[in-house]
Amino acid sequence: MPRQQQSAARPVRRRSYDQFCATARALDSVGDRWTLLIVRELLAGPRRYTDLHADLPGVSTDVLASRLKDMEQGGxxxxxxxxxxxxxxxxxxTEHGRGLLPVLTALAGWGAPALTERRPTDAVRAHWFALPLLRALDGLTHxxxxxxxxxxxxxHFRAGADAAAGDAYGYGPAEHADACLVLDSELCLxxxxxxxxxxxxxEEGRAEVxxxxxxxxxxRGDRPARP
Structure with a gap:
């Protein structure tokens, strides 16, 4: 017998807690494994599928494609x-997706105390330290x-009045930096x-600006020179 032809349309999965609760509604959208980490990657700006896969070690190609499709359908x-x-x-x-920045920043702050020791199996990327640092430097005035x-x-990231402009942070060195902070990941945390x-x-010699x-x-915490 000929095989039954599959529909080209992607079936809509039922992923709701069916609770009239704001938290439950939010988790309907971002509660699946990997979704918030994909958001973390996209907070730095547009990314190709291959780049996302490279910076999300452990995710399968099928799961990544499925989560991205769900994120498109969910706006x-x-x-x-x-x-x-x-x-x-x-x-x-989207603007709706970028609204998750405070959520990711708060979640990074909540999880930071658990990063006391890097396990042998832990992958690491420099930009994964951006969210904890953004939270720490949120009060910069300049x-x-x-x-x-x-x-x-x-x-790199924008500070002060520029913080709301553009992406939350960016990969790699900045085209033009007003300040450069040199430190290690332990100090960053x-x-x-x-x-x-x-x-x-x-002041303690653990970082350089x-x-x-x-x-x-x-x-640097320098005091302005007296006139």
């Missing part, structure tokens, strides 16, 4: 083609771009836990 992400000469297909968060250099690599400030870390502008001066 969290969109897929688009970059203009030439790139012409690559990328995924990016606007600009901060580049963060770790042994694992670099990432300590800053995220609120154990000390960047100025205290600089490069740059001469107001943002670098604030990070």
């Amino acid at each position: 969290l992400a969109v897929r688009r083609r970059l203009p030439p000469p790139a012409s690559a297909v990328v995924y990016e968060l 606007a600009g771009v901060v580049e963060v250099r770790l042994e694992e690599g670099e990432f 300590a800053l995220g836990r609120g154990e000390l400030t960047p100025a205290q870390a600089v 490069l740059g001469d502008g107001p943002l670098a001066t604030e990070l």
Whole structure:
């Protein structure tokens, strides 16, 4: 007998807790395994499928494709083609998806105390330290771009009045940085836990801030010179 032809349409999965509760409704959208980590990756801007797969070690290609499709259907992400000469297909968060930044930042703060020791099986990427650090440096008053250099690599983010503009953070070094913060991942987590400030870390010789502008001066905790 000929095999029954499968429908081209993707079946809609029932994924609701069926509870009239804001928390339950939120988990209907982002409660599946890997979804929030995909959001974490896309908070830095549009990414290709292959890049997402490379920075989400442990996720299968089928699960990643399924979660991205669910995020598109749920209005969290969109897929688009970059203009030439790139012409690559990328995924990016919608405004609704970017609204998860405070959720991810709070979750990173809550989970930071558990990162006391790196297990042999733990993968690591430099930009995974961005969310704890964003929470720690949320009170910076001077606007600009901060580049963060770790042994694992670099990432950058906007501080002060610029923080609300564009993506939450970016991969790799900044095209133009107003300040550069050089430290290790252990100190980065300590800053995220609120154990000390960047100025205290600089004073103790555990971190270095490069740059001469107001943002670098604030990070170092330098006092303005008297007239």
